[in-house]
Amino acid sequence: MTVGPVRHFLQKTTTFEPIEVPSLSIIRQLKIESENDHKYKLNDNLVAKNKGIDTPDGNLTSMFGPHLITKMESVLIHEQGFIYGDIVYRALEYATEDVSFTTSHQTSAFTTTTEMGPTSMLTDTTEITTTPGTTVTQTTQFKKRRKKRSIKNILSETDRKQIDQFISNLPDASLLDLPCPFTSTVCNETAKYRTIDGSCNNLEHPYWGKSFTPFDRFLKAEYQDASQSPRILSKLTGNALEGPREISNFVHTTSTLADIDPAISSYMMTFGQFLDHDITKTALAKGAYPFNLDCCNTNRPNNSDCFPFTIPGDDPYHRDILQSNRRCMNFVRSVAACDLGCNLGYREQINELTHYIDGSSVYGSTVEELDALKDPTDNGMMLVSMDDKLPLDDSDTLSCTSDADKTCFRAGDVRANTQPALSSLHTIWVREHNRIAQHFKNSPECYNWTGQQIFEETRRYVAAEIQHVTYNEFLPKLLSVEIREQFGLVPLLDGHFTGYDSTVRPMIRNSFSSAAYRMGHSLIRDKFAFPSSAFDLHVHLNKPDLLYEPSGIERCTRGMYENPAQTIDEKMTREITWKLFETIAGNGGDLAAFNIQRGRDHGLPSYTTWLHWCTNKTVQNDNFNPGVEGGLFYHSAAAATKLGRAYSYTCDIELFPGGISEEPLPGSRLGPTFTCILALQFRALKYGDRFFYEGNTPLNPHPFTPQELEGFRPITMAKIICENTNIEQIPRDVFLEPSESNPLVNCSDLPDICFPKNGGWSDWKDSCCSNCCTRQQYRSCDNPPPNECGKPCEGYDFRYKSTCHYGGGCCHYGGDHHDGH
Numbered sequence: 001m002t003v004g005p006v007r008h009f010l011q012k013t014t015t016f017e018p019i020e021v022p023s024l025s026i027i028r029q030l031k032i033e034s035e036n037d038h039k040y041k042l043n044d045n046l047v048a049k050n051k052g053i054d055t056p057d058g059n060l061t062s063m064f065g066p067h068l069i070t071k072m073e074s075v076l077i078h079e080q081g082f083i084y085g086d087i088v089y090r091a092l093e094y095a096t097e098d099v100s101f102t103t104s105h106q107t108s109a110f111t112t113t114t115e116m117g118p119t120s121m122l123t124d125t126t127e128i129t130t131t132p133g134t135t136v137t138q139t140t141q142f143k144k145r146r147k148k149r150s151i152k153n154i155l156s157e158t159d160r161k162q163i164d165q166f167i168s169n170l171p172d173a174s175l176l177d178l179p180c181p182f183t184s185t186v187c188n189e190t191a192k193y194r195t196i197d198g199s200c201n202n203l204e205h206p207y208w209g210k211s212f213t214p215f216d217r218f219l220k221a222e223y224q225d226a227s228q229s230p231r232i233l234s235k236l237t238g239n240a241l242e243g244p245r246e247i248s249n250f251v252h253t254t255s256t257l258a259d260i261d262p263a264i265s266s267y268m269m270t271f272g273q274f275l276d277h278d279i280t281k282t283a284l285a286k287g288a289y290p291f292n293l294d295c296c297n298t299n300r301p302n303n304s305d306c307f308p309f310t311i312p313g314d315d316p317y318h319r320d321i322l323q324s325n326r327r328c329m330n331f332v333r334s335v336a337a338c339d340l341g342c343n344l345g346y347r348e349q350i351n352e353l354t355h356y357i358d359g360s361s362v363y364g365s366t367v368e369e370l371d372a373l374k375d376p377t378d379n380g381m382m383l384v385s386m387d388d389k390l391p392l393d394d395s396d397t398l399s400c401t402s403d404a405d406k407t408c409f410r411a412g413d414v415r416a417n418t419q420p421a422l423s424s425l426h427t428i429w430v431r432e433h434n435r436i437a438q439h440f441k442n443s444p445e446c447y448n449w450t451g452q453q454i455f456e457e458t459r460r461y462v463a464a465e466i467q468h469v470t471y472n473e474f475l476p477k478l479l480s481v482e483i484r485e486q487f488g489l490v491p492l493l494d495g496h497f498t499g500y501d502s503t504v505r506p507m508i509r510n511s512f513s514s515a516a517y518r519m520g521h522s523l524i525r526d527k528f529a530f531p532s533s534a535f536d537l538h539v540h541l542n543k544p545d546l547l548y549e550p551s552g553i554e555r556c557t558r559g560m561y562e563n564p565a566q567t568i569d570e571k572m573t574r575e576i577t578w579k580l581f582e583t584i585a586g587n588g589g590d591l592a593a594f595n596i597q598r599g600r601d602h603g604l605p606s607y608t609t610w611l612h613w614c615t616n617k618t619v620q621n622d623n624f625n626p627g628v629e630g631g632l633f634y635h636s637a638a639a640a641t642k643l644g645r646a647y648s649y650t651c652d653i654e655l656f657p658g659g660i661s662e663e664p665l666p667g668s669r670l671g672p673t674f675t676c677i678l679a680l681q682f683r684a685l686k687y688g689d690r691f692f693y694e695g696n697t698p699l700n701p702h703p704f705t706p707q708e709l710e711g712f713r714p715i716t717m718a719k720i721i722c723e724n725t726n727i728e729q730i731p732r733d734v735f736l737e738p739s740e741s742n743p744l745v746n747c748s749d750l751p752d753i754c755f756p757k758n759g760g761w762s763d764w765k766d767s768c769c770s771n772c773c774t775r776q777q778y779r780s781c782d783n784p785p786p787n788e789c790g791k792p793c794e795g796y797d798f799r800y801k802s803t804c805h806y807g808g809g810c811c812h813y814g815g816d817h818h819d820g821h
């Protein structure tokens with residue numbers, strides 16, 4: 001067995017001895033070394049760009065679609081984030097290996113001479129700040145540039161604990177002058193609305209849930225090398241794991257008509273994807289910005305952001321495409337980041353979106369994005385293009401494959417064009433915004449609202465609708481009522497939710513975005529249903545041309561709710577495992593393989609670790625037996641066999657293949673591991689959101705009133721579709737297939753939001769029975785007439801008013817007297 005330096009040291013450790021942390025000055029040297037390596041990489045990227053190697057999408061190997069659109073903000077985080085994780089690796093290596101340095105410095109503060117690993121000569125001049133305000137020039141001569149490390153470590157549980165302790169003993173990163181991208185923000189506690197970037201939702205932790213912050217983790221990362229390198233070797237033997245394409249071929253084949261789930265509609269797929277694009281978008285690394293990395297290009301210099309994988313020679317699809325002869329699938333690592341506290345530690349990944357369910361797929365996750373989507377006249381409305389479609393976006397030349405006479409669309413999330421039903425749903429939400437905004441504009445109660453107030457109140461309603469549909473209609477199809485009750489996910493029938501807890505971390509967890517919520521990929525059908533035709537799905541990815549057809553939005557929407565989805569299981573359609581984003585035969589990607597490789601890239605612990613965490617069950621390393629204690633308890637025989645072909649040991653099964661292939665729990669569509677991750681995540685998104693729509697916490701200055709909630713609760717996805725399209729009949733629940741219990745109903749029979757119209761009293765009027773002594777007066781509750789969700793006054797109100805005095809021969813009641821209503 002080959003073992004690397006870390007393991008070598010740890011193997012000798014029988015007891016749990018702390019690994020001694022190198023001194024601060026050594027760690028400073030390691031930082032410089034890391035920065036220099038990073039500079040090499042950036043330089044290589046420039047060279048590659050100038051040679052035309054890292055071409056944008058369109059060649060044979062770099063098909064990633066809009067998922068590769070990474071914002072500059074993420075690129076900047078990557079520049080530093082990489083170094084945070086890399087220092088840990090180097091420090092651990094230093095501490096467990098006999099490394100000597102040869103570095104000379106001009107300043108007396110740094111006079112050591114250090115010698116690094118083998119290879120090239122490097123001289124570098126760096127500006128460093130030693131104490132605040134004093135900058136010195138430091139010339140670092142690395143006699144040798146450290147060789148690209150070959151990673152051969154296998155780390156046991158004890159090793160990992162030991163490394164955790166080592167990391168916690170490392171010095172504060174601020175002592176290394178490492179900039180922290182997540183420094184504090186000043187919050188306005190009385191602000192009535194969510195910020196557009198999600199900051200300040202949690203007043204004590206303004207960065208929780210903000211866009212461009214790291215994903216959180218339920219379980220610590222398990223990288224190959226302890227801090228940053230993707231896992232590629234068996235935990236048990238140190239042998240290479242099967243590649244992701246091979247595992248995809250073994251495990252994720254192939255959903256067919258026989259695997260349809262007759263109860264749920266494909267609207268589950270489209271809404272699920274829309275919801276994903278509200279809460280997660282992992283930033284991917286770039287070459288020389290804005291160029292993508294073409295990691296399969298043989299002329300491309302090695303790059304630590306590249307993690308391509310092999311297409312085997314006997315690949316069932318690619319072997320038959322003679323002209324392609326493709327043996328490599330491009331894969332770019334996610335942007336690296338430090339954790340939210342900017343500690344030296346494991347490599348983390350960045351979410352470019354606000355983590356909350358807050359309509360960011362409609363409005364964007366930054367002020368700049370919103371500015372490009374909102375009507376510039378500040379009338380409270382969102383921009384639309386002709387025929388009330390989304391605004392056009394001709395800037396996305398990288399992934400949009402629309403015909404020359406058509407254009408892709410702009411929305412709050414860059415992936416809005418991924419498939420036409422998703423683009424249609426984005427359109428429906430923008431129309432819904434404008435419908436509600438128009439209501440407020442027409443409403444007498446809102447006569448004095450500014451355009452900004454109309455916009456924010458409307459945004460508040462739209463975010464609430466997305467939350468309501470998620471918890472009320474979407475999640476019940478995935479998780480049983482028992483589970484939802486246990487995790488507090490069932491919406492209330494009346495009253496307020498009072499469970500907001502400012503200590504709950506609302507952030508999206510890495511295991512959720514990189515594995516568990518990707519369960520939606522299994523729902524995808526091979527045909528895109530467009531009444532009255534059906535097309536191969538891959539032809540319509542990143543190409544929203546069907547929306548330009550007559551009634552295009554209606555037909556894309558109907559195609560989804562009129563047709564069932566695939567069952568959630570390990571099987572996926574070849575449209576996404578063979579031909580994802582394919583434009584020329586054989587140049588596509590494999591979504592199942594990407595999911596597996598992304599899990600490795602992010603250092604997700606393996607399936608059995610998650611299973612144990614979620615259920616306390618333990619699986620023996622060589623026990624692939626289905627349905628038995630000590631084996632794959634929650635798997636069918638067929639699924640266990642597939643996993644057994646892909647992995648030699650159960651401890652190596654990865655979270656996506658292992659979790660999605662579990663048998664569902666009773667009343668659910670997911671097995672226990674994905675149920676656990678989803679339930680905890682959706683609980684965090686509810687209990688950790690100060691503005692959750694049902695909530696009433698003293699910390700929210702503007703909760704929905706009981707009347708507003710009462711008027712809001714009957715809204716359904718079906719009604720939202722009805723109100724914003726020409727569809728006139730629709731199944732009551734669009735997430736279920738039409739059936740006797742889910743019949744088609746007239747749109748007009750579905751309840752709309754009832755915006756509370758507070759009844760106001762009219763002026764007092766004399767009634768007919770007034771006499772010289774008493775004036776009977778009445779007023780009525782019709783100014784304006786209230787509606788069923790707004791009832792501050794009711795019926796009539798009477799009063800008797802004395803008009804004369806005894807002295808003058810008349811009665812005196814000593815004041816006003818009110819009588820019944």
Ligand code: HEM
Nearest residue numbers: 067269272273276280281282419513517518520521594598
């Ligand atoms: C035609 C439909 C879809 C296509 C073409 C598609 C494609 C993709 C692609 C290419 C990625 C990036 C993979 C990577 O490099 O790691 C991705 C990520 C993801 N997908 Fe899908 N997907 C679809 C539908 C869905 C659905 C229905 C769901 C869930 C219900 C879903 C959930 C996710 C999640 C959670 C991620 C990770 C997002 C992130 O953090 O970046 N997708 N998808």
